[in-house]
Amino acid sequence: MEVIILKEPHQIANKCADIFEQAIIEKNNAVLGLATGSTPMLLYKELVNRYERGRLSFRNVITFNLDEYVGLSPQHSQSYSYFMQKHLFEHIDISSRNTHLPDGIAENPIYESEKYEAKIRGCGIDLQLLGLGSNGHIGFNEPTSSLGSQTRIKTLTPQTVKDNSRFFTEGEFQPTLAITMGIGTITSAKRIVLLAIGKKKACAIKQAIEGPLSAWCPASALQMHPRTTFIIDEEAASLLKMKEYYRWVYEQQQQLTQRLGMP
Ligand code: F6R
Numbered sequence: 001m002e003v004i005i006l007k008e009p010h011q012i013a014n015k016c017a018d019i020f021e022q023a024i025i026e027k028n029n030a031v032l033g034l035a036t037g038s039t040p041m042l043l044y045k046e047l048v049n050r051y052e053r054g055r056l057s058f059r060n061v062i063t064f065n066l067d068e069y070v071g072l073s074p075q076h077s078q079s080y081s082y083f084m085q086k087h088l089f090e091h092i093d094i095s096s097r098n099t100h101l102p103d104g105i106a107e108n109p110i111y112e113s114e115k116y117e118a119k120i121r122g123c124g125i126d127l128q129l130l131g132l133g134s135n136g137h138i139g140f141n142e143p144t145s146s147l148g149s150q151t152r153i154k155t156l157t158p159q160t161v162k163d164n165s166r167f168f169t170e171g172e173f174q175p176t177l178a179i180t181m182g183i184g185t186i187t188s189a190k191r192i193v194l195l196a197i198g199k200k201k202a203c204a205i206k207q208a209i210e211g212p213l214s215a216w217c218p219a220s221a222l223q224m225h226p227r228t229t230f231i232i233d234e235e236a237a238s239l240l241k242m243k244e245y246y247r248w249v250y251e252q253q254q255q256l257t258q259r260l261g262m263p
Pocket residue numbers: 034035036037038039040066067130131132133134137138139140
Protein backbone atom coordinates (compact mmCIF):
# COMPACT_ATOMS: atom_id res chain seq x y z
CA MET A 1 0.00 0.00 0.00
CA GLU A 2 1.14 3.47 -0.80
CA VAL A 3 0.01 6.32 1.46
CA ILE A 4 0.39 9.86 0.14
CA ILE A 5 -0.37 12.69 2.57
CA LEU A 6 -0.89 16.09 0.98
CA LYS A 7 -1.89 19.46 2.44
CA GLU A 8 -4.60 20.83 0.19
CA PRO A 9 -7.62 19.22 -1.50
CA HIS A 10 -6.48 20.63 -4.89
CA GLN A 11 -3.12 18.85 -4.48
CA ILE A 12 -5.00 15.59 -3.87
CA ALA A 13 -7.11 16.18 -6.98
CA ASN A 14 -4.03 16.97 -9.10
CA LYS A 15 -2.09 13.94 -7.90
CA CYS A 16 -5.07 11.68 -8.59
CA ALA A 17 -5.64 13.31 -11.99
CA ASP A 18 -2.00 12.48 -12.85
CA ILE A 19 -2.71 8.82 -12.10
CA PHE A 20 -5.86 8.92 -14.23
CA GLU A 21 -4.02 10.66 -17.05
CA GLN A 22 -1.29 8.03 -16.96
CA ALA A 23 -3.88 5.20 -17.09
CA ILE A 24 -5.71 6.81 -20.03
CA ILE A 25 -2.51 7.45 -21.98
CA GLU A 26 -1.06 4.01 -21.24
CA LYS A 27 -4.02 2.07 -22.66
CA ASN A 28 -6.13 3.12 -25.63
CA ASN A 29 -9.41 1.93 -24.12
CA ALA A 30 -8.70 2.23 -20.41
CA VAL A 31 -11.47 0.97 -18.13
CA LEU A 32 -12.03 3.31 -15.18
CA GLY A 33 -14.05 2.61 -12.04
CA LEU A 34 -15.62 5.84 -10.77
CA ALA A 35 -17.12 7.12 -7.52
CA THR A 36 -19.56 9.87 -6.58
CA GLY A 37 -19.91 12.00 -3.43
CA SER A 38 -18.11 15.17 -2.33
CA THR A 39 -14.58 13.79 -2.37
CA PRO A 40 -14.04 13.23 -6.13
CA MET A 41 -15.63 16.52 -7.24
CA LEU A 42 -12.34 18.42 -7.46
CA LEU A 43 -10.74 15.53 -9.31
CA TYR A 44 -13.51 15.57 -11.92
CA LYS A 45 -13.08 19.33 -12.26
CA GLU A 46 -9.38 18.82 -12.89
CA LEU A 47 -10.02 16.06 -15.47
CA VAL A 48 -12.48 18.35 -17.30
CA ASN A 49 -9.85 21.08 -17.16
CA ARG A 50 -7.22 18.80 -18.70
CA TYR A 51 -9.69 17.75 -21.41
CA GLU A 52 -10.52 21.40 -22.23
CA ARG A 53 -6.82 22.21 -22.51
CA GLY A 54 -6.43 19.36 -25.01
CA ARG A 55 -4.22 17.35 -22.67
CA LEU A 56 -6.60 14.41 -22.31
CA SER A 57 -9.23 12.66 -24.42
CA PHE A 58 -11.83 10.24 -23.12
CA ARG A 59 -12.94 9.12 -26.59
CA ASN A 60 -12.07 5.48 -26.03
CA VAL A 61 -12.38 5.37 -22.25
CA ILE A 62 -14.90 2.99 -20.65
CA THR A 63 -16.30 3.70 -17.17
CA PHE A 64 -18.14 1.75 -14.51
CA ASN A 65 -19.51 3.53 -11.45
CA LEU A 66 -19.40 1.92 -8.05
CA ASP A 67 -23.05 2.25 -7.17
CA GLU A 68 -26.52 3.66 -7.66
CA TYR A 69 -29.49 4.19 -5.36
CA VAL A 70 -32.37 1.75 -5.78
CA GLY A 71 -35.50 3.70 -6.66
CA LEU A 72 -33.93 6.73 -8.36
CA SER A 73 -34.09 7.12 -12.13
CA PRO A 74 -31.04 8.43 -14.03
CA GLN A 75 -32.88 11.76 -14.44
CA HIS A 76 -33.40 12.19 -10.68
CA SER A 77 -31.17 15.02 -9.45
CA GLN A 78 -29.86 12.87 -6.54
CA SER A 79 -29.12 9.79 -8.65
CA TYR A 80 -25.49 8.95 -9.17
CA SER A 81 -26.15 8.79 -12.89
CA TYR A 82 -27.20 12.45 -12.82
CA PHE A 83 -24.19 13.32 -10.64
CA MET A 84 -21.79 11.80 -13.17
CA GLN A 85 -23.42 13.63 -16.09
CA LYS A 86 -23.28 16.92 -14.26
CA HIS A 87 -19.77 16.66 -12.86
CA LEU A 88 -17.94 14.80 -15.61
CA PHE A 89 -19.60 13.11 -18.58
CA GLU A 90 -21.35 16.11 -20.15
CA HIS A 91 -18.12 18.10 -20.10
CA ILE A 92 -15.83 15.60 -21.84
CA ASP A 93 -15.71 13.63 -25.11
CA ILE A 94 -16.76 10.30 -23.61
CA SER A 95 -19.30 8.21 -25.53
CA SER A 96 -22.51 7.52 -23.57
CA ARG A 97 -22.25 3.93 -24.83
CA ASN A 98 -19.09 3.59 -22.77
CA THR A 99 -20.38 4.87 -19.43
CA HIS A 100 -22.00 2.37 -17.10
CA LEU A 101 -23.94 2.65 -13.85
CA PRO A 102 -26.35 0.17 -12.30
CA ASP A 103 -29.95 0.92 -13.27
CA GLY A 104 -31.61 2.17 -10.06
CA ILE A 105 -35.09 1.56 -11.43
CA ALA A 106 -34.47 -1.86 -13.00
CA GLU A 107 -37.56 -4.04 -12.68
CA ASN A 108 -35.44 -6.76 -11.11
CA PRO A 109 -32.54 -5.21 -9.13
CA ILE A 110 -31.13 -8.64 -8.29
CA TYR A 111 -30.81 -9.52 -11.98
CA GLU A 112 -29.51 -5.99 -12.69
CA SER A 113 -26.75 -6.52 -10.09
CA GLU A 114 -25.71 -9.82 -11.65
CA LYS A 115 -25.70 -8.30 -15.13
CA TYR A 116 -23.58 -5.37 -13.91
CA GLU A 117 -21.07 -7.69 -12.24
CA ALA A 118 -20.79 -9.78 -15.44
CA LYS A 119 -20.18 -6.65 -17.55
CA ILE A 120 -17.41 -5.51 -15.20
CA ARG A 121 -15.79 -8.95 -15.17
CA GLY A 122 -16.00 -8.99 -18.99
CA CYS A 123 -14.07 -5.70 -19.30
CA GLY A 124 -11.79 -5.73 -16.23
CA ILE A 125 -11.19 -2.43 -14.46
CA ASP A 126 -7.74 -0.88 -14.94
CA LEU A 127 -8.06 1.89 -12.37
CA GLN A 128 -10.69 2.12 -9.64
CA LEU A 129 -11.38 5.36 -7.78
CA LEU A 130 -12.79 5.17 -4.24
CA GLY A 131 -14.05 7.58 -1.62
CA LEU A 132 -14.39 6.41 1.98
CA GLY A 133 -17.43 6.40 4.24
CA SER A 134 -16.95 7.69 7.79
CA ASN A 135 -17.77 4.10 8.85
CA GLY A 136 -15.11 2.61 6.56
CA HIS A 137 -17.40 1.71 3.67
CA ILE A 138 -16.19 1.58 0.08
CA GLY A 139 -18.88 1.74 -2.56
CA PHE A 140 -21.91 1.01 -0.42
CA ASN A 141 -20.28 -1.99 1.23
CA GLU A 142 -21.20 -1.23 4.79
CA PRO A 143 -19.39 -2.72 7.84
CA THR A 144 -19.76 -6.53 7.97
CA SER A 145 -20.05 -6.78 4.16
CA SER A 146 -18.29 -9.89 2.92
CA LEU A 147 -14.74 -9.06 1.85
CA GLY A 148 -15.31 -11.28 -1.19
CA SER A 149 -18.71 -9.84 -2.13
CA GLN A 150 -19.84 -9.11 -5.69
CA THR A 151 -22.29 -6.53 -7.07
CA ARG A 152 -25.56 -6.77 -5.18
CA ILE A 153 -28.20 -4.83 -3.30
CA LYS A 154 -27.13 -3.44 0.06
CA THR A 155 -29.14 -1.78 2.80
CA LEU A 156 -27.44 1.43 3.92
CA THR A 157 -26.67 1.94 7.60
CA PRO A 158 -28.49 4.77 9.43
CA GLN A 159 -25.06 6.50 9.65
CA THR A 160 -24.64 6.49 5.85
CA VAL A 161 -28.23 7.65 5.35
CA LYS A 162 -27.50 10.49 7.79
CA ASP A 163 -24.13 11.35 6.15
CA ASN A 164 -25.79 11.56 2.72
CA SER A 165 -28.92 13.37 3.86
CA ARG A 166 -27.10 16.65 3.12
CA PHE A 167 -27.71 16.01 -0.59
CA PHE A 168 -31.50 15.66 -0.16
CA THR A 169 -34.00 18.38 0.66
CA GLU A 170 -36.19 17.98 3.72
CA GLY A 171 -39.13 15.67 3.07
CA GLU A 172 -37.58 14.35 -0.18
CA PHE A 173 -37.51 10.56 -0.64
CA GLN A 174 -34.03 9.33 0.36
CA PRO A 175 -33.31 5.75 -0.65
CA THR A 176 -31.99 3.29 1.92
CA LEU A 177 -31.05 0.62 -0.64
CA ALA A 178 -28.35 0.71 -3.29
CA ILE A 179 -26.85 -1.54 -5.94
CA THR A 180 -23.12 -1.55 -5.28
CA MET A 181 -20.04 -3.27 -6.64
CA GLY A 182 -18.94 -5.76 -4.00
CA ILE A 183 -15.60 -5.67 -2.20
CA GLY A 184 -14.46 -8.60 -4.34
CA THR A 185 -15.50 -6.66 -7.46
CA ILE A 186 -13.57 -3.58 -6.33
CA THR A 187 -10.43 -5.49 -5.42
CA SER A 188 -10.41 -7.21 -8.81
CA ALA A 189 -9.34 -3.83 -10.31
CA LYS A 190 -5.69 -3.72 -11.40
CA ARG A 191 -5.03 -0.48 -9.59
CA ILE A 192 -7.01 1.33 -6.87
CA VAL A 193 -6.81 4.92 -5.64
CA LEU A 194 -8.71 5.92 -2.51
CA LEU A 195 -9.18 9.60 -1.65
CA ALA A 196 -10.11 10.88 1.80
CA ILE A 197 -10.35 14.44 3.06
CA GLY A 198 -11.13 15.80 6.51
CA LYS A 199 -11.22 14.86 10.17
CA LYS A 200 -14.47 12.94 9.73
CA LYS A 201 -12.52 10.30 7.80
CA ALA A 202 -9.57 9.99 10.23
CA CYS A 203 -10.93 7.04 12.18
CA ALA A 204 -11.88 5.08 9.05
CA ILE A 205 -8.46 5.82 7.49
CA LYS A 206 -6.69 4.58 10.61
CA GLN A 207 -8.69 1.34 10.55
CA ALA A 208 -8.31 0.86 6.80
CA ILE A 209 -4.53 1.32 6.72
CA GLU A 210 -3.27 0.27 10.15
CA GLY A 211 -6.17 -1.68 11.62
CA PRO A 212 -6.75 -5.41 11.31
CA LEU A 213 -8.12 -6.86 8.08
CA SER A 214 -11.76 -7.06 8.99
CA ALA A 215 -15.28 -6.88 7.56
CA TRP A 216 -15.86 -4.34 10.33
CA CYS A 217 -13.90 -1.88 8.17
CA PRO A 218 -14.60 -2.78 4.53
CA ALA A 219 -11.77 -0.53 3.29
CA SER A 220 -9.27 -2.69 5.22
CA ALA A 221 -9.74 -5.25 2.39
CA LEU A 222 -7.45 -2.96 0.36
CA GLN A 223 -4.56 -4.24 2.52
CA MET A 224 -4.79 -7.41 0.41
CA HIS A 225 -4.68 -5.55 -2.89
CA PRO A 226 -1.30 -5.47 -4.68
CA ARG A 227 -1.56 -1.89 -5.99
CA THR A 228 -3.56 0.51 -3.86
CA THR A 229 -2.72 4.16 -3.26
CA PHE A 230 -4.36 6.21 -0.51
CA ILE A 231 -4.19 9.95 -1.22
CA ILE A 232 -5.35 11.80 1.87
CA ASP A 233 -5.05 15.15 3.62
CA GLU A 234 -3.42 15.94 6.98
CA GLU A 235 -6.72 15.76 8.88
CA ALA A 236 -7.67 12.38 7.45
CA ALA A 237 -4.12 11.19 8.27
CA SER A 238 -4.16 12.61 11.80
CA LEU A 239 -4.65 9.27 13.63
CA LEU A 240 -2.08 7.27 11.62
CA LYS A 241 0.78 5.95 13.75
CA MET A 242 3.22 5.64 10.85
CA LYS A 243 2.48 8.92 9.06
CA GLU A 244 6.10 10.14 9.22
CA TYR A 245 7.20 6.90 7.57
CA TYR A 246 4.59 7.29 4.79
CA ARG A 247 5.82 10.85 4.17
CA TRP A 248 9.42 9.70 4.04
CA VAL A 249 8.63 6.86 1.61
CA TYR A 250 6.79 9.30 -0.67
CA GLU A 251 9.71 11.78 -0.61
CA GLN A 252 12.16 9.02 -1.50
CA GLN A 253 9.92 7.92 -4.31
CA GLN A 254 9.58 11.46 -5.68
CA GLN A 255 13.36 11.80 -5.70
CA LEU A 256 13.77 8.49 -7.49
CA THR A 257 11.20 9.29 -10.18
CA GLN A 258 12.84 12.69 -10.72
CA ARG A 259 16.25 11.10 -11.02
CA LEU A 260 14.98 8.52 -13.51
CA GLY A 261 13.02 11.19 -15.42
CA MET A 262 9.77 9.30 -14.97
CA PRO A 263 6.40 11.12 -15.26
C1 F6R B 1 -19.89 6.92 -3.81
C2 F6R B 1 -19.57 5.86 -2.85
C3 F6R B 1 -19.31 6.12 -1.41
C4 F6R B 1 -18.58 7.44 -1.13
C5 F6R B 1 -18.39 7.64 0.37
C6 F6R B 1 -17.76 8.96 0.70
O1 F6R B 1 -20.06 6.41 -5.11
O2 F6R B 1 -19.55 4.76 -3.25
O3 F6R B 1 -18.56 5.06 -0.89
O4 F6R B 1 -17.35 7.44 -1.77
O5 F6R B 1 -19.63 7.57 1.02
O6 F6R B 1 -18.60 10.01 0.33
P1 F6R B 1 -18.11 11.52 0.37
O7 F6R B 1 -17.06 11.66 -0.67
O8 F6R B 1 -19.35 12.32 0.00
O9 F6R B 1 -17.62 11.78 1.73
